[in-house]
Amino acid sequence: MSERGAARVLGVGGKEMxxxxxxxxxxxxxxxxxxxxxxxxxxxxxxxxxxxxVLMIGGLVGLACQVPGGLLVDRARSKPLVAGIAVAAIGAAALLVALGSTYALILFAWVLHASATCLLTPSITSVSLDLVGHDRIGVRLGRNATFASIGNALAAAAMGGFGSYFSNQAVFFVTAALAIPTITALFFLRSTRTDAPARSRAPIVVRTTEHEESASWRTLLGNRQLLVLAVATGLFTLANASMLPLVGSVLTLRAASAPTVLIAACIVVPQIMVAVASPFVGKLTQTWGRRPLLIIGLAALPLRGFAFGFITDPYLFVPVQMLDGISASVIGVLVPLVAADATRKHGGYALAQGIIGTAMGVGAAFSPTIAGWLTDNLGSTTAFEGLGLIAVVALVVAIAFMPESREDGQSARASAAS
Structure with missing residues (x-):
């Protein structure tokens, strides 16, 4: 390998870290x-x-900002800069929460957080795509999911400790302080665009003009892969968003001795599975393709819902919750990956994620109402089964209409690139 080639590999490797x-x-x-x-x-x-x-208003703002946020990221000259602004805004929102609990201040902070998140999420995946290219994006997304899952678990434990030993307010001072190492890590990614062409045979669209934006809209709205995925993941989220809260309510009633421990286990177990499984999911997308893995991820949810409806022993809820780890590993990698496939030739990657995010946001918004009505009127068993049936519809949509989005020869190029 030439000296310049070695420098490029080391440079990209450092940026991946x-x-x-x-x-x-x-x-x-x-x-x-x-x-x-x-x-x-x-x-x-x-x-x-x-x-x-306050939570509802934040959710509505987040839903409304999905597509505009994607458009803004697509048109940005520097996606790391957009990510940095979003991180700073989230840190500022946390600081506002820590400094006061007045209604206006908390509402503003929550809206600021929701808006910034709509920029941060597509920025992370866009930076990832610019760094490694289309041929290796599946593996990169799996790696992102692993580190994010580890970060979630460790942060939850640490913040729980700060809340217990100091105060609930201290959690948000810690959250605000975490913006500093986040931006520091981002500093080393500030020039990812310069390496992108060497990592993929497909051109990477860095900035979207108004003409390209219009073309992206037309192309994306006519893209079967993207629309089927949006419908399937929207239905998936409609069934999934309320399942864990419903599990928490049931465990509180059935496990009077240790509900908190069981609920914590139901949260931590899937996170561990995501951390372990996501890299394998990313690699399998290059060999198996996207469609088989998507079907597996969607199929785990109805199994989980029906199992929750049938079991009565509260301690069995924890192993069943492992199915959530399977779904989370697959959906977390496949959604941005299929969006990358759909926009490989025409651009609009962040916009595609915004479209899918909007569908999932609608599902998340209606899920608590459906689960609550079923529980109040028909009982928790019927509620779990009803959510499971919605998940079956999502699975049927994917099986019947979702095409394979991986290009022929992409697996070989990914192996060569790695």
């Missing part, structure tokens, strides 16, 4: 805006209605 850390710290940063917000606001004497309204 920086991207590992960036994915890790982004997950750290986002963990602070999980259940810790509800705990903090409850301790500050907020009513559940007020908390619910």
């Amino acid at each position: 920086a991207l590992d850390w960036f994915a890790f710290f982004c997950a750290n940063l986002q963990t602070g805006f999980g259940p810790f917000v509800a705990v903090y606001l409850t301790a500050e004497k907020w009513t559940q209605t007020d908390i619910g309204i």
